[in-house]
Amino acid sequence: xxxxxxxxxxxxxxxxxxxxFLSGTAILGVTSAAYAQDVTEITVWFGRExxxxxxxxxTFHAENPGIRVRTDVIPLEQAxxxxxxxxxxxxAPDIVQVPADGLAPLVAQNAVRDVxxxxxxxxxxxxxxxDDISSIGLDMASxxxxxxxxxxxxxxxxxxxxxxxxxxAGLDVPQTWDDVLDVARAMKAEGRIGYSVIGSRAHDPxxxxxxxxxxxxxxxxxxxxxxSDAGRYLLNFYQTLVAEGLTSQDVLAWDSGAMRxxxxxxxxxxxxxxxxxxxxxxxxxxxxxxWDGSRxxxxxxxxxxxxxxxxxxxxxxxxxxxxxxxxxxxxxxxARAENVGEVSARYQPGTVLSVFESExxxxxxxxxxxxxxEFANLTPLPSHPRQTQIYQILLDAMQAxxxxxxxxxxxxxxxxxxxxxxxxxx
Amino acid sequence: MATIVEGSLRxxxxxxxxxxxxxxxxxxxxxxxxxxxxxxxxxxxxxxxxVWEAEEPFVGLAxxxxxxxxxxFQNSLLISLIFVGATIVIGLLMSLxxxxxxxxxxxxxxxxxxxxxxxxxxxxxxxxxxxxxLFTGDAAIATQISAAxxxxxxxxxxxxxxxxxxxxxxxxxxxxxFATLILLGGLQTIDPEMYxxxxxxxxxxxxxxxxxxxxxxxxxLSLALMWxxxxxxxxxxxxxxxxxGGPGRSTEVLAVYMYQLAFRDLNYSTGAAVMIVIxxxxxxxxxxxxxxxxxxxxxx
Numbered sequence: 064x065x066x067x068x069x070x071x072x073x074x075x076x077x078x079x080x081x082x083x084f085l086s087g088t089a090i091l092g093v094t095s096a097a098y099a100q101d102v103t104e105i106t107v108w109f110g111r112e113x114x115x116x117x118x119x120x121x122t123f124h125a126e127n128p129g130i131r132v133r134t135d136v137i138p139l140e141q142a143x144x145x146x147x148x149x150x151x152x153x154x155a156p157d158i159v160q161v162p163a164d165g166l167a168p169l170v171a172q173n174a175v176r177d178v179x180x181x182x183x184x185x186x187x188x189x190x191x192x193x194d195d196i197s198s199i200g201l202d203m204a205s206x207x208x209x210x211x212x213x214x215x216x217x218x219x220x221x222x223x224x225x226x227x228x229x230x231x232a233g234l235d236v237p238q239t240w241d242d243v244l245d246v247a248r249a250m251k252a253e254g255r256i257g258y259s260v261i262g263s264r265a266h267d268p269x270x271x272x273x274x275x276x277x278x279x280x281x282x283x284x285x286x287x288x289x290x291s292d293a294g295r296y297l298l299n300f301y302q303t304l305v306a307e308g309l310t311s312q313d314v315l316a317w318d319s320g321a322m323r324x325x326x327x328x329x330x331x332x333x334x335x336x337x338x339x340x341x342x343x344x345x346x347x348x349x350x351x352x353x354w355d356g357s358r359x360x361x362x363x364x365x366x367x368x369x370x371x372x373x374x375x376x377x378x379x380x381x382x383x384x385x386x387x388x389x390x391x392x393x394x395x396x397x398a399r400a401e402n403v404g405e406v407s408a409r410y411q412p413g414t415v416l417s418v419f420e421s422e423x424x425x426x427x428x429x430x431x432x433x434x435x436x437e438f439a440n441l442t443p444l445p446s447h448p449r450q451t452q453i454y455q456i457l458l459d460a461m462q463a464x465x466x467x468x469x470x471x472x473x474x475x476x477x478x479x480x481x482x483x484x485x486x487x488x489x
Numbered sequence: 490m491a492t493i494v495e496g497s498l499r500x501x502x503x504x505x506x507x508x509x510x511x512x513x514x515x516x517x518x519x520x521x522x523x524x525x526x527x528x529x530x531x532x533x534x535x536x537x538x539x540v541w542e543a544e545e546p547f548v549g550l551a552x553x554x555x556x557x558x559x560x561x562f563q564n565s566l567l568i569s570l571i572f573v574g575a576t577i578v579i580g581l582l583m584s585l586x587x588x589x590x591x592x593x594x595x596x597x598x599x600x601x602x603x604x605x606x607x608x609x610x611x612x613x614x615x616x617x618x619x620x621x622x623l624f625t626g627d628a629a630i631a632t633q634i635s636a637a638x639x640x641x642x643x644x645x646x647x648x649x650x651x652x653x654x655x656x657x658x659x660x661x662x663x664x665x666x667f668a669t670l671i672l673l674g675g676l677q678t679i680d681p682e683m684y685x686x687x688x689x690x691x692x693x694x695x696x697x698x699x700x701x702x703x704x705x706x707x708x709x710l711s712l713a714l715m716w717x718x719x720x721x722x723x724x725x726x727x728x729x730x731x732x733x734g735g736p737g738r739s740t741e742v743l744a745v746y747m748y749q750l751a752f753r754d755l756n757y758s759t760g761a762a763v764m765i766v767i768x769x770x771x772x773x774x775x776x777x778x779x780x781x782x783x784x785x786x787x788x789x
Contacts, residue, residue, distance in 0.1 A: 144755055147540060168540040168755060262647075264735040315736035316625050316646035448541030451754045462737050466649075 103389045104131045106156035108146070110139035110376050113410040114160060114216065116402040123396045130389045139376060143168055150174045150381065157384035158212070158393060163203040163375040164446040166211060167285070171448055175211040175379045181391045182210055189395070196398065200414035203443045204377035212379035213394055215403055216411040219373040219441055220273045221356040221434065223326065223336040223344070228255070236355075239363045240278060240300055243333060247309040250332035258304055259331035261322045262314035262465045268457040269374055270319075270335050271297070272444060277359035279368030285447030286487055289460060290473075290480035296362050298464040298472040306468035315465055326354075335359065339411045341430060350430055358437045373441040376411070412438065449487055456482045527768065533761035540755035552762040562763070564738055565746035568653065572742050573721040575657045580665040580717045581710075587665070588672035589702075602673070609666040613726030620659040621646070621731055649739035652732050656740050659727050664720045668713040675709030676702070711782030718778070719771045743767050 109115050120132040135156070137145050143165035149155040155174065169175045182201075185193050196213070203214040222237070229236065229246065232253070237243045247257025261270050272280070272287065278300075280293040288294060304310040311317060311325065323340055325331035327347045336344065341356070348354045361369030378397065384390050396402065400421070403413035408427040418424050419435040447453060460479035464472065537548045556562045587605055594601050608616065624631045624645045636642045645651035679702065687697050703710070725744040728734065734741035734749070741749070743763060751760025 141752070143540070144752065147755075171541045171543060173543060262736075264733040312642070313625060313644035313647045315648075316644045316652075316732070318733075321625065449754075452756070455749065455754070458735075459737070462735060466737060 102129060102131050103385055104133055105158065105385055105389055105393050106133045106135065107378070107393065108135050108137040108142060108156045108159040110137065110142055110160040110162070111410075112136050114376070114406060116397065117405050118402075120396070123393070126396075127392055130392060132393055139165075146381065147172055147174055150383065153383065155381045155383055157390055158378050158380055160376050160378050163214065163377055163443060164450040166204065166206060166377065166379065167446050167448040167450070169379065170206050170211065174382055176382045176384065177209050178212060178380050178387075179210055181380070181387050181394075184387070185391060185395065192395065192398065195400065195415050195417050197414045197416055197439055197441075199373065199375065199441050199443050203375035204379060206446075212377050213398065214375040214377040215398055215413055215415065216406065217373045217375040217414050217441060217443075218338050218411045219371050219437075220270060220335040220337050220359070221341075222277075222333070222359045223354065223356040224333045225326075225348075225353065226351070226355040227353045228253075228332050236357060237333075237360045239360050239366075240274075240296070241363050243360055244300070244303055244307075244309065246333060247304070248307065251307070251309055256311055256325055256331035257309035257333065259317075259322045259325040259334040260301070260304060260310050260314060261317055261319055262301075262310075262462065263316055263318050264458050264462070265318035267451075267454045268461060269372075269444065270322075271457060271461050273335060273372040274300075274359065276372040276442060276444075277369050278362040279365035279370075281368075282445040285445045285450070286453065286483060287445075287457065288480070289457070289483075290476040293362060293365065293368070294476045294480070295472045298460065298475050301461060301464040302468040302470075302472060305465050315462060338434070341428065342409075356430065356434075358434075370442040371437055371440065372444055374444055375414075447487065452486055453483055456486065530761040530764045530768075533758050534765050536758050538756075538758040538761075540757070548758075552759050553766075556759060556762050556766070561738070561741075561746065565741050565743050568739070568741060569722060569743040571653065572657055572660070572724075572740075573718055576660050576664070576721040577714060577717050579657070580661045580668060580721075581713060583661060584665045584668035584672055584713060584717075585710075587669040588676055591669070591673055592676040605669055606666045608662050609664070609670075611663075613663065614730050616659060616663050617727045617730035620655065620662075620727070624655055646732055647736060649736050652736060652740050656728050656731060656742075659731060660721055660724050663727055664717060664724075667720075668717055671709050671713045671716065672706060675706035679705045707782050711778045714778045715775045718774045722767055722771055722774075 115134055115136075119134070123130070123132060137159070139160070139162050142159060142161040146155055146159045146161070146169060150172070159175075161169065166175070182193070196215075197217075199217055200214045201210055203217065204210055204212040222243075224236065224246070228250065232246075232249050234246055234249060235242070237246055243258060250257040275287065275289070275293060275297050278293040278297050280297065281288045281291060289297070305314065311321075313321075317325075322334060323336060323343075326334040326336065327344055329348075336356070341350075344350075344354060358371050359369070378394065380390055380394075398415060400415050400417045403415040404418040404421055404424050407413040407418055408424055412431075416435075416439065419431055419438060425431050456479050459482075460475055463470070463475050463479070467475070534552050535547060535549060536545050537552070538545045591598070591602055591605060611619075623629060626632075626644075629644065631645055632642050645655050683701050683705075684697055687701055692700070722742075723744050724742065725748060728740055728742060728745050729748065732740040734745045744767065747760050747763040747767065750756045750763060754760075
């Protein structure tokens with residue numbers, strides 16, 4: 064009898080708990096459903112926290128009560144892989160920010176969608192704002208003229224030098240890479256590092272490719288042609304740096320931090336430094352007096368072929384994203400000059416051209432006006448679906464040149480070009 | 490009478506089953522997490538899963554054939570064998586010496602034991618940064634010492650041979666403390682009366698070490714060897730931030746090679762094939778060490 068009573072009490076308690084849980088769930092479900100009916104949720108994966116507008120979409124939410132933007136930070140390095148994984152589980156965000164060279168794999172896997180219609184609607188609604196975005200803003204988010212999103216931030220590397228040291232030595236600002244070597248030789252004679260460069264495998268070879276493009280390097284179907292005049296010249300340039308002791312003797316272990324700190328710390332005279340690092344340089348050195356920058360020099364005899372390469376981090380619309388209208392509103396909000404200007408002032412430069420004219424932006428980045436014309440002529444880093452594997456071969460070529468300064472640069476170029484060709488199936 | 494028999498049978502079953510029941514949650518979690526990954530990895534290695542291809546065709550052993558013909562894989566395998574071999578030899582000797590010393594210490598024993606474990610408690614990336622400071626930059630201690638002795642001032646991490654030495658030293662520094670702990674555990678189980686008896690028989694220190702200490706800790710030695718080998722084969726978090734696999738590909742061990750393939754090249758299937766190769770090597774080495782320990786026990 065006692066046993067039955069106990070059982071009865073236990074059953075009642077269990078039933079109560081279950082009932083409470085079920086009714087709670089039901090209430091929650093009803094509330095969520097009601098919320099879902101009224102509010103469209105747009106998830107945006109940013110590649111770095113710094114890319115998120117300072118107001119964290121507060122103004123957007125006030126203007127668009129029917130749309131809720133949820134942000135998350137998925138590092139650029141893993142954004143492509145994570146998006147693909149999420150897409151397979153139907154959990155992909157609506158908008159994802161990736162490095163521009165991550166677009167091709169996402170298109171190949173049908174993980175991002177054509178936004179031509181969205182762009183046409185934008186143009187019909189507000190042509191001025193879309194025309195304010197430089198051409199690379201659209202190009203870097205497109206493949207074969209099909210847009211998959213929008214690039215609002217793009218970061219080039221500028222040739223950066225110690226203005227005071229060059230003036231003291233009576234040297235002109237280099238116009239060619241041969242001039243860069245001459246400056247490096249003069250600086251070495253004064254006990255300085257002539258040219259600071261990354262030689263390790265710590266990063267993708269984007270500094271190497273930026274120099275290659277400045278030297279007139281060409282790509283065919285997204286494949287860099289290092290077995291060319293520009294490629295051989297580039298490899299020979301790296302070899303000369305080592306052979307003549309114009310760079311650090313530890314160059315093979317130098318990552319971007321070592322390369323930059325040599326310049327910022329007053330050890331190196333020249334380097335290729337990203338626009339986003341300029342504020343940090345300016346904290347230690349005085350712009351216009353101690354240091355300055357310019358578009359990268361060109362290869363002697365190939366001045367017309369030199370271009371300034373830029374990296375970009377497009378916002379792409381995924382295949383399973385919410386309806387166009389909400390996604391477009393979010394893109395338009397992120398592209399507003401005030402938002403791009405705010406992010407650009409503290410981080411990577413933007414592709415919205417009017418930002419370069421704003422007083423506020425120029426006060427924070429006094430060098431911006433000097434580079435504004437060049438920003439309108441940046442060339443995106445070409446992309447190939449096997450980009451990451453090509454990068455490994457380029458790192459091999461770069462390190463081969465640094466390790467073997469006496470070897471024929473043409474031989475290094477030919478060997479590694481053959482490896483790239485074998486990889487891409489040419 | 491019948492009740493007594495039934496009760497004792499139930500007790501017997503309960504007694505026998507209890508350890509398995511208690512172990513089940515742990516086994517289920519390990520099987521669920523690790524087992525799933527391994528099985529999925531094996532399956533993936535038989536398909537061509539590349540991020541730039543929409544299709545994922547079954548290719549059988551093609552990934553393995555491609556892998557074993559690849560100069561990159563051959564290089565990584567060779568580097569791994571050198572790296573693991575050197576780590577095992579140096580790591581085992583160091584941890585044995587440390588364990589013997591710690592076992593002898595009477596004053597502040599717990600403090601010294603805690604200090605000896607510190608490297609193992611540091612995260613791999615933090616350890617890599619510390620080692621990087623030791624070997625790069627003008628103020629690098631290693632460079633300063635080398636310069637003072639009239640040697641080269643080039644960073645060891647910029648030299649392919651020396652870079653391999655640096656990652657081996659860093660790896661030993663990082664993983665040997667746990668091996669020390671294993672061996673110390675073994676040393677503490679040795680009955681002191683065995684040493685006393687040996688002394689009465691006139692045995693010296695070396696004879697006691699060879700004939701009592703080593704045979705008594707063979708299972709622990711085998712365990713320490715297993716730990717050192719598989720921790721080294723899987724080592725990744727120190728090497729990547731320290732050298733990135735360079736200069737050239739001189740420090741690109743199998744784990745780093747696998748990471749490059751799977752997470753940078755997004756070539757999942759070949760990356761999975763490398764994972765299976767590492768797994769097979771680890772299982773084979775563990776079997777060898779366990780067998781050797783078993784044989785030694787049988788001999789005794």
